[in-house]
Amino acid sequence: MMQAERLYDEVDALRWQLSDLGELNRENIRLRGLLSFKQRSPLRLVAARVIARSFEAWSSSVVIDKGKKSKINAGMAVIDLQGLVGRVIEATDNSSRVMLINDPSQGISSIVQRSRQDGLVNGTLGANLIMRYLPEDAQIVKGDLVITSELSQIYPKGLLIGEVINIGSDFSGLNRFAQIKPAAQLTSIEEVFVIIP
Amino acid sequence: MKKWLLLLIIAVLAFLQLIWPVFLSFFNCKPDLLLILIVALVFYFDFKTAIVFAIIAGLTKDAFLPQVFALNTILFSIWGYLIYLLSRQISIEVVYVRSAIVLIAALLTNIITGLQIINSGLIIPLGIFLRSLIISSIYTAALSPLVFKLVKKLAA
CATH class of the missing domain: 2.40.10.350 (Rod shape-determining protein MreC, domain 2)
Structure with a gap:
C-alpha cells in the first residue's frame, strides 16, 4: 500500500517534470526563432519579454521587461516574428508599456x-x-x-x-x-x- | 485588523489583474477586481476607511491605464459614497444583492469609460463596445463573492 502511494507520488512528480520540459522546449524553439530573426534583420532590435497585459477591456496594451536602460523610449515601434505589434507609449528604467495595434487609439x-x-x-x-x-x-x-x-x-x-x-x-x-x-x-x-x- | 493590509490587498489584486491569464479572459474581457474591492470595503469597513482606500485603488488603476488620469479615482470614490448611502436605505446583507450592486457599479464604470473613449474621437464598433460593457461587468459581478469573502476575513 505504501509502495503504491509512493509510486503515485512519483508519477505525479514525473508528470510535472514532463510538463516543465515541454514548456522549456517550446520556449527554446521560440527563442531560437527570435535569435535567428534578430541576426538576419537589418533593423537594430532589442528583444524583450511580455510581463503584464492590459488592465481592462477598454484598452489593449502590454508591459515589457526592458526600458530606458536598454535605450527604449516612447514612440518606438514594436514587432514580433510575424509582424507589427504596436508602439512604446511609456518607458521607465526597466520596463515599458506597449500599446498594441488593436487599441482603438492607434x-x-x-x-x-x-x-x-x-x-x-x-x-x-x-x-x-x-x-x-x-x-x-x-x-x-x-x-x-x-x-x-x-x-x-x-x-x-x-x-x-x-x-x-x-x-x-x-x-x-x-x-x-x-x-x-x-x-x-x-x-x-x-x-x-x-x-x- | 491593521488597515495597511488593505494596501497589500490592493497591490495583490492590481497585480492579479495585470497578469490575468489569457485562458481566463472571456472574449478578451477580465474582471475589475479593484472595483469589487471598493464595494466590499463599504460593506465591511467604516465609511472613512472605505473612501480613503477607494481613492488609493482608483489611483492604482489609473496608473496602469492609458486613458484620462483620475477617471477611476473619481468613479471609485463616487461609487463608494453612493453604496454607503444605499446601505443606509436598504438591506444589503444578502450576497446576491451585493453582487447585483457590483454589477450595476461595473456597468456604470464601463459605460462611462467607453463613452469617454468614444468622446475622445476614437472609434469602437458597437459589437465590441457592448461586449466590453456586458461581459466585463457580468464577469466582475460573478467573481465578487470571492473578493467579498477575502475582505470579510480580513475585517474580522
Whole structure:
C-alpha cells in the first residue's frame, strides 16, 4: 500500500517534470526563432519579454521587461516574428508599456503591398483591425498584405501589419473599409522586439 | 485588523489583474477586481476607511491605464459614497444583492469609460463596445463573492 502511494507520488512528480520540459522546449524553439530573426534583420532590435497585459477591456496594451536602460523610449515601434505589434507609449528604467495595434487609439498609415493603395489602419479592441478611408475604386482584394507606409512617422516603412480578410462599404457609401487580420498573435505574444531607430 | 493590509490587498489584486491569464479572459474581457474591492470595503469597513482606500485603488488603476488620469479615482470614490448611502436605505446583507450592486457599479464604470473613449474621437464598433460593457461587468459581478469573502476575513 505504501509502495503504491509512493509510486503515485512519483508519477505525479514525473508528470510535472514532463510538463516543465515541454514548456522549456517550446520556449527554446521560440527563442531560437527570435535569435535567428534578430541576426538576419537589418533593423537594430532589442528583444524583450511580455510581463503584464492590459488592465481592462477598454484598452489593449502590454508591459515589457526592458526600458530606458536598454535605450527604449516612447514612440518606438514594436514587432514580433510575424509582424507589427504596436508602439512604446511609456518607458521607465526597466520596463515599458506597449500599446498594441488593436487599441482603438492607434492609427497607422499603411499601404496594400500589391497595389500600393494607401489607407489608415485602426484598432478596434477586437481580433481584427480596420483599414479606413479607402476610395470606392480602391485596388484591394481579400488576401492582400498590408504594410506600414513611409508616411508613418512612428513606424519604419514596410513592416507587415496583416492580411485583408474582408472588404465593405462604410455607412455613408462614399468610402470603403477593409478588415485586416493582424499578422502578430496579439492575444498571446510573449516575446517582442523593439526597433531602435 | 491593521488597515495597511488593505494596501497589500490592493497591490495583490492590481497585480492579479495585470497578469490575468489569457485562458481566463472571456472574449478578451477580465474582471475589475479593484472595483469589487471598493464595494466590499463599504460593506465591511467604516465609511472613512472605505473612501480613503477607494481613492488609493482608483489611483492604482489609473496608473496602469492609458486613458484620462483620475477617471477611476473619481468613479471609485463616487461609487463608494453612493453604496454607503444605499446601505443606509436598504438591506444589503444578502450576497446576491451585493453582487447585483457590483454589477450595476461595473456597468456604470464601463459605460462611462467607453463613452469617454468614444468622446475622445476614437472609434469602437458597437459589437465590441457592448461586449466590453456586458461581459466585463457580468464577469466582475460573478467573481465578487470571492473578493467579498477575502475582505470579510480580513475585517474580522
